Amino acid sequence: MKKYISKFHYLTQDLTDRSHIEQAQMACEAGANWIQYRCLTKTDEELIAEINELAIICDDWGSTLIITNHYHLLDKVDVQGVHIEDMDTDLASIRATIGEDKTLGASATNIKSLLSLQALAVADYCGYGPFAHTETKLNDKPLLGLEGYELLQRHRVEIPLIAIGGIQISDVELLMKTGIYGVAVSSAVNKSDDPASAVKTIYKKIY
Ligand SMILES: Cc1ncc(COP(=O)(O)OP(=O)(O)O)c(N)n1
Numbered sequence: 001m002k003k004y005i006s007k008f009h010y011l012t013q014d015l016t017d018r019s020h021i022e023q024a025q026m027a028c029e030a031g032a033n034w035i036q037y038r039c040l041t042k043t044d045e046e047l048i049a050e051i052n053e054l055a056i057i058c059d060d061w062g063s064t065l066i067i068t069n070h071y072h073l074l075d076k077v078d079v080q081g082v083h084i085e086d087m088d089t090d091l092a093s094i095r096a097t098i099g100e101d102k103t104l105g106a107s108a109t110n111i112k113s114l115l116s117l118q119a120l121a122v123a124d125y126c127g128y129g130p131f132a133h134t135e136t137k138l139n140d141k142p143l144l145g146l147e148g149y150e151l152l153q154r155h156r157v158e159i160p161l162i163a164i165g166g167i168q169i170s171d172v173e174l175l176m177k178t179g180i181y182g183v184a185v186s187s188a189v190n191k192s193d194d195p196a197s198a199v200k201t202i203y204k205k206i207y
């Protein structure tokens with residue numbers, strides 16, 4: 001089943017000065033139509049409570065809400081899907097568990113893993129990175145740089161490909177010119193002096 005996938009994925013993150021709820025509220029108000037709730041530090045009860053609040057905000061603004069990894073919560077909360085970060089996990093079995101209606105995102109870090117994911121045909125989009133160094137999470141994978149995305153033009157990439165990892169506002173135009181589908185951003189928005197304006201600027205560069 002082909003689903004709508006946004007070209008701009010805004011990812012919340014653990015911040016000392018702003019909750020995930022505040023981040024999502026800001027992003028929705030600024031026009032983000034795709035929020036990925038990336039919280040890997042809470043118990044299921046805490047996650048469910050927070051996701052329920054996020055779902056109301058996203059519903060009010062008409063934004064898609066995706067959770068990171070916690071697919072076992074999908075039948076307990078009102079979200080549109082899940083992004084699975086573990087590339088070694090059995091995605092076909094996760095798809096069978098969550099059903100066809102939920103959006104399933106997965107990750108790839110090189111052309112081989114991207115083409116395998118595409119061939120498996122169970123994910124709705126692929127997060128592809130890391131583009132550059134990021135402080136948001138530890139990363140031991142080679143940085144792709146712009147060339148890593150330009151190289152994809154030699155392959156038949158049909159799955160919507162979302163670049164991720166250390167993307168700054170100034171990278172967005174050049175990344176989009178490589179032919180990718182969209183970008184995922186966290187800290188370039190969250191660590192900006194004016195996060196709402198950062199969201200709006202990224203949108204204008206994409207659309
Ligand atoms: C849209 C999107 N793409 C990728 C990820 C996960 O990133 P990934 O690099 O796979 O995570 P680690 O395996 O490095 O933890 C995401 N959350 N969203």
Ligand SMILES: Cc1nc(C(=O)O)sc1CCOP(=O)(O)O
Pocket residue numbers: 011129130131133134135136137139164165166167184185186187188
């Ligand atoms: C989930 C995730 N993976 C990344 C990687 O580089 O592999 S970056 C990331 C989150 C995006 O954060 P930011 O825009 O702050 O780099």
Ligand SMILES: [Mg+2]
Pocket residue numbers: 129130139141
């Ligand atoms: Mg990674």
